[in-house]
Amino acid sequence: MRKVGIAGVGHTKFGRSEVSLVDMLALAALEALDDAGIRTGRRHGVDQVFVASMGAGILNRQSSVASALVDTLNLQPAMAETVENGPASGASAVKLGYMAIASGMCDVALVVGGELMRVVTGWEATDFVATMLHPDAEYAYGLTLPAFAGMFTRLYMDKYGVTEKDLAMVAVKNHEHAMHNPVAHIQLVPSFHAIIEDEDAPVINPYVAEPLRVYDVCPVSDGAAAVVLCAMDLADRFRKKPVRIAGIGQATDTHVVAEREVPTDLLAVRLAAQRAYAMAGLKPEDIDVAELHDAFTILEIAISEEAGLFPKGEGHLAVRRGETRVGGRIPINTSGGLKAKGHPLGATGVSQIVELVRQLRGEAGGRQVEGARHGLAVNFGGFGNNVVATILSKEE
Amino acid sequence: MRKVGIAGVGHTKFGRSEVSLVDMLALAALEALDDAGIRTGRRHGVDQVFVASMGAGILNRQSSVASALVDTLNLQPAMAETVENGPASGASAVKLGYMAIASGMCDVALVVGGELMRVVTGWEATDFVATMLHPDAEYAYGLTLPAFAGMFTRLYMDKYGVTEKDLAMVAVKNHEHAMHNPVAHIQLVPSFHAIIEDEDAPVINPYVAEPLRVYDVCPVSDGAAAVVLCAMDLADRFRKKPVRIAGIGQATDTHVVAEREVPTDLLAVRLAAQRAYAMAGLKPEDIDVAELHDAFTILEIAISEEAGLFPKGEGHLAVRRGETRVGGRIPINTSGGLKAKGHPLGATGVSQIVELVRQLRGEAGGRQVEGARHGLAVNFGGFGNNVVATILSKEE
Amino acid sequence: MEPGMYAYRCTACGKLFHPARAVCRECGGREFEAVPLEGEGTLLTYTRVYALPEGYMKPWLGFGIVEFPNGVRVSGQMNTEDLAVGMKVRATVGTVKEGVGRDYYGFIFEKAAQA
Amino acid sequence: MEPGMYAYRCTACGKLFHPARAVCRECGGREFEAVPLEGEGTLLTYTRVYALPEGYMKPWLGFGIVEFPNGVRVSGQMNTEDLAVGMKVRATVGTVKEGVGRDYYGFIFEKAAQA
Ligand SMILES: [Zn+2]
């Protein structure tokens, strides 16, 4: 199989966009093309464009967004498709870019994920996100992602002894990381005392979906992220040495959350990670830095276990020991994660890859993980019913 | 590059669906799995599912439809993504299935396209389809696909002498073909005299977007179509000899229709077809049967020219000579085409491939093209701004 | 009319599903018979949600996952404030969402009467 | 306030675009200056549409593609019933669609006064 790498990365400031969806995608794309050293114009050499977006239709009433992006960037006659896999759309698009190049049909693919969410109210955004649940058995009940995360958290607390304080530690850690990431949505570290210990904590940090509180849940953000994928045999064409995509794994689980045999397991995460490790020829111990889909703080803990970084039920102990912060044994969500960097759905999977590339290149500034050689990203679609794990490796 | 074929096909009756989007997709998928001889259940062997849908979000307020399809078919842990490229979503999904297998990451991929459109009024459907146009320079004006098709037709008539009667001949031909296709939406042949020559023709067949009339425009249909793709090296696993995907070509053109340098050209069709021929090592003369995207009758004529089947400006002459009907030199839209079979957007590109497979297998019944060995499909996204051409070849 | 709620039993292997599926996960079968889901069940987990989606005119709503004696697990709304993991609940069917032009029916669980 | 309508000139190579783009197709440049699109143009093609999308309270509407003297081509609504390919039209800016909470402005072409 032809080897595939990442030659360029781009990322808008997550938060509130001043520009349209397509213009926002274009900003991230141009940064990635520049980073790769690709000159825009007639001889651009981009063969394929993938756009990851979950809400272009529902939120922005726009279709064929990938074609629109090709147009504003004038990348014709590049092929173009929009890809949707819920909140894992971004990693799915990167996977498709990988396949496009590995198949030999393309040499260079531009993958851009983005979501313009703040054009609707928070209630509408919550409803929009819930459209990924089962239409009859879940969505029609008013069930939402926070609702399932809350019910999952309760089981996790009862079974493994995770506490609300553990969750708050994850939140504070990720907000601390985000202070070193200029593109993060939230640039402010909450005080652990204020959000969990103080008598006013229930006011400052009220419950959203018991036992999850506001600070356990990612904000609603606009944003876009982009990567330029290339065949490794063409690495010389680009400005920087490409970071290699060493492994990709993906798996689906039951759509209906209530049906999961062991409700505290995230089988799709486990299987996706196993497949990615197998493809990369690596083990969890080889991973130096990880971006894990912390749409809710509990998910960072649960995913870190299912991905093999810690034994099942012990992820929160690693958080308590500080192992998952920058400087710890295996730093998680150095970018700030979804929690603090923000979670523009279609952008997130691509944004995770952007962060890993910056870490493996040594470009991560104040949040740099020293000597990082292998990075893992886990992008979580549905309530864990379609999960993509990606492993990047620094080429020596 | 690993060779890829089509081992099974499935197709719902186009028209009005009695079931939900996902259940409709499942019907087509199961027919294709059965056709391939794949047993459902734990050992299904399907590695990847692609769903093509343009309107799942806007029309049906549902996301992550590919994961939902995996769930109802219990194809876990198969990977799954939804793909959108406007009315060319179907051919794009087939392309991605091709890449998935050619890359070596998958052996078997299920590709299902479908659209549930008749849940909204015709006005809403027209507006929905227009969301693929440029948001500011086109969509905001109330411009629609029929509007651009009408303006294109006027130019074509002035430049090449195409007449309203030529267009009606295309319509009647495709309705005649559809009479032999049990899954076609419209099972009724209009009288050429009644729709174009009779004094009541303006009433029976009024203008929709001058100079296009009702009988120049495809109906609004629900429907789904499915194909099972496989690596040709695994052909022995399946019930029938796979039909090979010999070539795929795709190209984008300017999003904004007014900007096209020669407004009667469809450059993306030309380039997509050229790329597909080059990959297949075939010429237009080698094509025995073609499914061309006749969302409007004029498009069948224009696409037949850009795909090299006739010289530019002479497609209508071939129609007059009867060359494009079953029994003619190069039968076009033997399935009935979008015009008579119906055009459930996401389904169409897959449906075209289904028809070609049936033709190349010799399973096309009353519409069979004798001895067909090579088939061409052209699936047209936007008003020609993202076009996919696919060539299938019968393996001897 | 409020429809009943059902599980679907694979006629080939007997495995139960809710909601309906096209194919049995266990044996690949495609025929199912409807089995009423009613009576008492056990609450496996629950939450109270304060940020409801569009269309709900309430400050909060309780949700839970309930296991019926036949092993089928379902999600539903909770019509009681007094919630605990492991408690017995009784299934009722009611309007879970008021839609435009149609209402949506589903499970609304109540605290079971003491045995 | 009804905004004016513009073409965008690549400051590197001079090529004109409408609507705005992020990158010049000709030279790859990324800086553009706005050039008013106004006055007379030539109607290249047109149609009258009888099946309008949601939101239009009219039985039909005319549309056309117009070329300005600087070579820029745009789509717009036609505010005249008397249409012919090649005729001179005058660009005006008006409400092309009434949206919820905002209106959309764009080209509405009228028959040019005789010279
Ligand atoms: Zn069974």
Ligand SMILES: [Zn+2]
């Ligand atoms: Zn320029």
